[in-house]
Amino acid sequence: MRLLRTIFAVCVGILTLTSCSSYGIKRPFDFGEGDFEEPFVGLLKSKPEVLVKSLDYFPFSLLSPDTLTFENEYEVVVNKECLRSRSSVTLQFRDTLYNPVDGVDFYVNGKLANNGDISFPLDSLAKTLSVKMMLSPSLGDTTLVGNIYVLGDELDEVDVQNTNGYGYASVTLQYSPVKLSSWYCHQELGWPIILWLLWLLTALVCLAIFIFVAYLAIRLVLMIIALIFGAIRSAFESVGDAIDDLKDKFAGREWRKNTTKRAEQREEKKEEEKKDDEEDPLKMLYRDYPEVKTMVKSICNKSPSYFEERNIQVVRFGYRNYNVCWTFGGVNSKTCMHIHGNVIEANAGSLPGNGAYDGQLNEFLNFPLSNMTYKVDGCFIYTTDYMARTISATADISKAVRTLHRRQKDRSSEYKNWVRDMNGKLDDDGGHLIATRFNGPAERINIVPMTSSFQRNGVWANEFERNMANAVNSVKSVSTKIELSYSASSRRPWKLSTTTYIDGRLMHKSYQNKA
Numbered sequence: 033m034r035l036l037r038t039i040f041a042v043c044v045g046i047l048t049l050t051s052c053s054s055y056g057i058k059r060p061f062d063f064g065e066g067d068f069e070e071p072f073v074g075l076l077k078s079k080p081e082v083l084v085k086s087l088d089y090f091p092f093s094l095l096s097p098d099t100l101t102f103e104n105e106y107e108v109v110v111n112k113e114c115l116r117s118r119s120s121v122t123l124q125f126r127d128t129l130y131n132p133v134d135g136v137d138f139y140v141n142g143k144l145a146n147n148g149d150i151s152f153p154l155d156s157l158a159k160t161l162s163v164k165m166m167l168s169p170s171l172g173d174t175t176l177v178g179n180i181y182v183l184g185d186e187l188d189e190v191d192v193q194n195t196n197g198y199g200y201a202s203v204t205l206q207y208s209p210v211k212l213s214s215w216y217c218h219q220e221l222g223w224p225i226i227l228w229l230l231w232l233l234t235a236l237v238c239l240a241i242f243i244f245v246a247y248l249a250i251r252l253v254l255m256i257i258a259l260i261f262g263a264i265r266s267a268f269e270s271v272g273d274a275i276d277d278l279k280d281k282f283a284g285r286e287w288r289k290n291t292t293k294r295a296e297q298r299e300e301k302k303e304e305e306k307k308d309d310e311e312d313p314l315k316m317l318y319r320d321y322p323e324v325k326t327m328v329k330s331i332c333n334k335s336p337s338y339f340e341e342r343n344i345q346v347v348r349f350g351y352r353n354y355n356v357c358w359t360f361g362g363v364n365s366k367t368c369m370h371i372h373g374n375v376i377e378a379n380a381g382s383l384p385g386n387g388a389y390d391g392q393l394n395e396f397l398n399f400p401l402s403n404m405t406y407k408v409d410g411c412f413i414y415t416t417d418y419m420a421r422t423i424s425a426t427a428d429i430s431k432a433v434r435t436l437h438r439r440q441k442d443r444s445s446e447y448k449n450w451v452r453d454m455n456g457k458l459d460d461d462g463g464h465l466i467a468t469r470f471n472g473p474a475e476r477i478n479i480v481p482m483t484s485s486f487q488r489n490g491v492w493a494n495e496f497e498r499n500m501a502n503a504v505n506s507v508k509s510v511s512t513k514i515e516l517s518y519s520a521s522s523r524r525p526w527k528l529s530t531t532t533y534i535d536g537r538l539m540h541k542s543y544q545n546k547a
Contacts, residue, residue, distance in 0.1 A: 103164040122151040124181040124209055133178055135171045139164040167219050175218045181209035313346035313354065320352045321371065327399045331367070339367075339395070356396075366392040377407045380438070380473035397475035406477060409436060412466060414477050421523055422477055422516060425465040429500055429510040436471035443474060454523035456481030459547075463487040465514050465528075467497050470504075480516065481524040485547045492543055496530055503534045510534050 125138045125148035138145040140152070141162050152161075167176070318325040332339045339358060347355040349372075357368035369378040381393035400406065400422070406414040411432040415424040447462025456462075463482030466472030486492050503510045512532040516525040529542040 101164060101166050103162065105160055105162050120151060120153045122149055122183050123212075124149050124183070125178065125215070126181060127176075127178040130179070130181070130209075133176065135168040136176065137166045139166070165217060167217065171219060173220050175216075177214065177216050179214050180212045182212045183209045313348040314341075314344060316348060317346050317354050317356065320354075323401050324356070324371070327396070327401060330399050331395045334395075358395075367395040369394070369396045374403060375405050375407065376401070380408050380412075380475055380478075393475050394473075397473060397477045400477045408473055408477070409471075411436065411471075412473065412478075416477075419521065419523070421518060422465065422480065423518075424513065424515050425478065426513045427466045427470065427472070427511065429466075429470050429504060429512060430508075432466070432471045433504050438468075438471045438474075447479060450476055450479055451481045454481050456524055457483070459484050460524070461487055463492070465516075469497070469501060482545055483547050486543075486545060490547070492528075496532075496541070496543065499539070500532065500534070508535045 123140065123145070125133065125136075125145060127133050132147045138148055138150070139162075140150045142164075143150060152159075328341060328344065332341060343358055343360060345357050345359045345364075349355065353372045355368075355370045358365045366379070366381040369376050371377075376396070378394055378396055380397060397406070397408065400414075400416050400420050402416055402418050402420040404416050406412075406416070408414065409432070411428050413424075413426040414422050417423045444462070451460050451462050460481040461484045462479045463486075464472045465478050465480060468474075472478050482492065483490070500510050500512065510533070512530060515529045515531075517527040517529070518525055524545070526545050527542055528545060530540065532539045
C-alpha cells in the first residue's frame, strides 16, 4: 500500500473576539497581529489580584474577553491514492525548539489541539480546516514565532493552501514529524479609557446594589428580632395572666374583695386631695401661678416676724382670677393685689385710709413678677420683661396729681439696698420713674438705679420732670410714657426714652443714664 501523502498547512488571519482588531495576513502561514484591550491593562500592568479577579465574574466578565483570538481557514488537497488508503495525519504546533507553546491554545475545526497536536482522517480529496489560535493577555506585548509539523501513518504527499490564496505548501508525509511551515503572530496590549469608565460605572452600580441588599437584610433581621421579642413579651404576659388566674383560684373571693377595697381607698384619697385643693384658694392660686408662691416666700423671708403665709387671704373669682391680700387681725394691709391672666391691679402704699397701715408699702409691688402688666392706682401702668425688670412706665400725670394724696417718707436707706441689688453703681441713687412730686409709687417697680447728678439736678430733673411740672401748674393735660433699655442681663438701664403729651402736643426725647 502506497504511503498516504498529506500536506497540511496552518495559517491564521486575525479575527479577535469583542475587543480584538485585525491587520490581515502579511505572508504565507502568518497569524497576523492583534490588539488586546481590557481594564487594568496598560495603566496597571501589575494587575492587582482583586481587580483581575473581578473580570472573572458577571457583570465584569462582559467588559473583556479572556484571550485574543486569531482565526482563518485552510484547504488540504490530496490525490486519490491517499484517499483510497484512508490515511490520517497529525498536525503539531510547536515553537522553534519543538516545544509546546505556553499561553497559546490551538483549535482545529473547533477541537482543541492537546499540547498543540491534532489528528484527523483524510476522507475527501479537498478538506477545509478552520484553525483558531487564542493568546493569553498575560503574555503582554509579544511576537510569537514557531513551526508547524506534520506526520502520518502512511507515506504519501499532500498539498496545503490558504483558502484566500495567500500561502501554499507541499510536504511528504513520514512516520516522524516533518516541518511543514513556520507560523507567526504579534499581540499588543491596549489602554481602553472607555472600558475603565465602564468598569468604574459597573463597580458603582454593584456597590449600590450591595448596599441596598444589605439595607434590606438588616431591616429583615430587625423585623425578625422585633417579632421574636414580641413573641417573648406575649409569652411573659400569658404567663402573668396564668399566674393571676391561679391567684384568683387559690385566694378566692376574699383576695379579690381586698384588692377592690384597696383600689376604692386609693380613689377616695385622690378625691379627698382634689376636694381639698379646690376648697383651698391659696393652693389653687399656687397651682395656677407658681411664680406667686416664690414671691410670697421672698416677702416672708424679708420680714419673717411680720409676714406669714397663714395671714394671706385669697378669694377666687374664676379661672386664673384671684384677689390676694395680707390681713392682720381681720384688717387688710397695703399688700394687696388682684391678678387675672398676665395683668395685676394694685394700689401703691402710703395712701391714706388704712389707719395704722397708711405708711406701709405694697410688698407685691416690691417683688414684681416677670412678663406682667401692672395697673397701679388707676393712674400708672408698668410692664415687666422675662427678668421681672421694668421695661416701660406709663402715667396720667394730671390725674395722679389731682386724685392721689400720698404720704411720703424718707426711704433713702432702703433705696440704696435696692440699687445695690439692681447692679447700681457707687454714685447711683434710687431714681423714680414717675417722680414723687407727681405722686409716683414709692415701691420698687417704680425705682431704677440712676446716676445721682443725672436725676437730682441733671437733664432728667431740670428738663423732663420740670417741663411736666410747669405744664401741670398751668392746669394742662399731661401724660407720659418711659421706655427703658438694658444691656444683656443688667438691671440698671442705660437709656430712658420718653414720649410726653402736653395738651395733645407730642414731645419725644431719649436720655443717657450718666452724669
